[in-house]
Amino acid sequence: MPIVELHVLEGYDSTEKRRLGEALTDAVRFVVPAAPDAITVMIHELPADQYFRGRSPRSPAPARPDPARFVRDYLAAMERRDLDAAKAMLGDDFTMQFPGAAPMTQLEELIAWSKPRYNFVTKTYDRFDAMQSDGAAALVYCFGTLSGEWLDGTPFSGIRFIDRFEIEGGKITRQDVWNDMAEVKANA
């Protein structure tokens, strides 16, 4: 039943408009228990010469990246140990928090820290949940299970994990990680 109209400057592509349509629908459903089919979103584009703020036309800013896809790309780069690609996605003030570790800021620290823990690890994702925070950052949560190989060569799998990311200005600025590795080891 609710109807959302978005007036926005021309310049967003179909994928970006689709993301807007979905986010606006979800924003309404967050409060109003309407069936999805009962929520309509209309995006009205305005050419730059038909929109004025303070008497002046404005230009559209390029869309933000899809934060879930951005995080997925980062995690893939890390998994294949493409540190250059991964670093390019990190903000200057990036920090990461892993279970049982002090906060780290450099990917090399992370690799050094993980070396005495396991030979390698890969992630299987159950789900990515992304949202805009009430501030500047977009948030991405992803969770699933870890599999890999312990230092002694024995394999492991099915270890629950969850990651939380903050993305701001098109860069990852924070990563928090929780998982059941210690739990599993303790029970092993």
Add this chain to the structure above:
Amino acid sequence: MPIVELHVLEGYDSTEKRRLGEALTDAVRFVVPAAPDAITVMIHELPADQYFRGRSPRSPAPARPDPARFVRDYLAAMERRDLDAAKAMLGDDFTMQFPGAAPMTQLEELIAWSKPRYNFVTKTYDRFDAMQSDGAAALVYCFGTLSGEWLDGTPFSGIRFIDRFEIEGGKITRQDVWNDMAEVKANA
């Protein structure tokens, strides 16, 4: 710069309209990198006799609860061991997943499971992040630190945790928990 207009049936209070205003603003910012001040939301209310779908007027559905507040209330009830209050907030198909445990569906199971683990635990929250999923469920993530007392009476504190909740039909249907308890115990 973007302007959102929401047309909705009369019947939501100022708090609910505020939640709509915030969620719609955040939905736009999720894609368009406009400064918050440059995003305007207008909510247009329609009396029931001025809105028709399929030739018929419609009634507004009561607003969904604020999921972050709902989860906070649930966690508070659990912390003070008010199981009746907590149970009333759970859906019929509620399941919870704690580190190192099989999935549980009854709060009594959870209490039995925790008994050989610690005397008590309290949560300090860094942050609640809530969003509508792309489906019917609202999602709440909250994280922070645990403090409490081990079985031997020694206190603990500062143990990182994160909880993920799904709320559907005004009830919690799923809880997933991760924390560093095992990590801390292993290092103790």
Add this chain to the structure above:
Amino acid sequence: MPIVELHVLEGYDSTEKRRLGEALTDAVRFVVPAAPDAITVMIHELPADQYFRGRSPRSPAPARPDPARFVRDYLAAMERRDLDAAKAMLGDDFTMQFPGAAPMTQLEELIAWSKPRYNFVTKTYDRFDAMQSDGAAALVYCFGTLSGEWLDGTPFSGIRFIDRFEIEGGKITRQDVWNDMAEVKANA
């Protein structure tokens, strides 16, 4: 899928707004094959001091009567031979056309004309169809069956009829009648 917004001066009651909602829905369905549920109508009322044409506020004109109801009332008045009530519903230039008769303008003419044809007649309605013409007149079609008594006292029933009315300025200005009376008589 289509959405209609009507901006109109404050001053119409719920029944009148319902009629607007239905007529606008039907107008869309006349062209667009959307399921009724997919057509939304929103009526936005404007207080008189928030609407200007040519720099001046305007007042809302009282709603037109529901033409189907108006015709139904007229036909009921005629059936109970309440000529005063019926006459009050006719425009100054009212004309009526009955099968095999010259055009008539006075109800007394009609009564005189019907006298040598039947003792009385009552109408059973299958349906009223009302619409706005492309001009000033509203149109009402109603059809069903006649029953009554011939001059010789024998009853009749089930004789098909159709009436067409034009309503303008709140008065009936034209009535056209077709029926199977002659057909039935010829076959009798």
Add this chain to the structure above:
Amino acid sequence: MPIVELHVLEGYDSTEKRRLGEALTDAVRFVVPAAPDAITVMIHELPADQYFRGRSPRSPAPARPDPARFVRDYLAAMERRDLDAAKAMLGDDFTMQFPGAAPMTQLEELIAWSKPRYNFVTKTYDRFDAMQSDGAAALVYCFGTLSGEWLDGTPFSGIRFIDRFEIEGGKITRQDVWNDMAEVKANA
């Protein structure tokens, strides 16, 4: 004074938009006694990628045929005895009701029925009135006069008739006919 805005998916041509503009104007005039010039209709088209229902874009459905033109074409096909063309315009459950006849469903029945009545008949139309019913069917009323030739070769003309059609799913599903043929014959 009233202003109508229609939001509709891109894909209707100028003629279809004109039909929408006229039908919406008439819908307003059906209730509000505004001068035609005081009624404004604005059609806002939305590209398919700017409209979402339930998070998903939708496609526009092809416009319904103009029912008055459709009926006119049907009547022209019948008049020139192009039964194939006429049949193609009839729905599977088509029925027709002529004065003094049992309901018929096949055009051949109609032709057989008319054979002992007249040699041929042509229609002169005073007017077509078309509207959407409150259900799925569009309605067309047309009336005027019949001329033609009786079985004995004598011509006739000026015989009043009225037809009522229902069109649904792009096909004629019902035709009801009234006329003064029996009246004229009785008086002849």
Add this chain to the structure above:
Amino acid sequence: MPIVELHVLEGYDSTEKRRLGEALTDAVRFVVPAAPDAITVMIHELPADQYFRGRSPRSPAPARPDPARFVRDYLAAMERRDLDAAKAMLGDDFTMQFPGAAPMTQLEELIAWSKPRYNFVTKTYDRFDAMQSDGAAALVYCFGTLSGEWLDGTPFSGIRFIDRFEIEGGKITRQDVWNDMAEVKANA
């Protein structure tokens, strides 16, 4: 033909809304040569809890005074030599420019300057023209004729004058005066 919609926070009275309606109509006519009757303005009021900028509700600012009326009041106060009332309407940086005088900032200067010129003067107004400048100031032009008494007691009248005012922050900040006094004196 053009239609203007203004969305504004609730809180302006009918006179202020009328001023908005007129100013918006004139703004359109400044560019589009539509007949006044063909320009519609609709003002949509929003309760404070239905409007958000940057996630926050906003309050409406009190309307600016009608600048033409404000200037008229100032000129009336000056004419009756109510300097206190007049001074209260002047901004801190008020300057005035009269023919043949250096710029003045104090009303007392003006009175001293006029003393050797005439005994008194009154203004008859042909017209006030008021507009918003492209900056913060509103502008008022008024012109007409002066009448009064020269120092020698002879009366004068019909001397053309024009005043230009700038109003900012609810105060007059600048006055420029031109008139034909010297012309008239030279010709006397």
Add this chain to the structure above:
Amino acid sequence: MPIVELHVLEGYDSTEKRRLGEALTDAVRFVVPAAPDAITVMIHELPADQYFRGRSPRSPAPARPDPARFVRDYLAAMERRDLDAAKAMLGDDFTMQFPGAAPMTQLEELIAWSKPRYNFVTKTYDRFDAMQSDGAAALVYCFGTLSGEWLDGTPFSGIRFIDRFEIEGGKITRQDVWNDMAEVKANA
């Protein structure tokens, strides 16, 4: 905070839309003391086949000339004594009023009148203020200083002037002039 939406037929160029955007912004600021940046104007263009008044599509009228530019061009033509160009910009009922002169209607009159007054004069403009009057005319005020040469060859400069113009139907219909020439001469 206020938002203006203008619905107008397609056919105005970017400069004309810019003029509309500025005039509408200023119209709002004339009453509402919002910071310029807080006033948004959106121009929604409608193709001719999507706008109907009284069931009929309409065509856009060509934009009015920018009156300030029009007056500037007229004054430039006069200054370079291009009387043909200047005359082409005058309405049939053009009148002008100069200090100490009877009303004039012909440019030749003006030239004859100025001949015994000065050899030539040029204008330096401080400012043009243009607005739509409440009637059909656009108004332009311009003021600044005159420089030139007296009849005896001595130069003058810095003489204050103000002109007021009315423009209607694309022609100048009235000019009123005030200046300090007599004041300056009297003091010389």
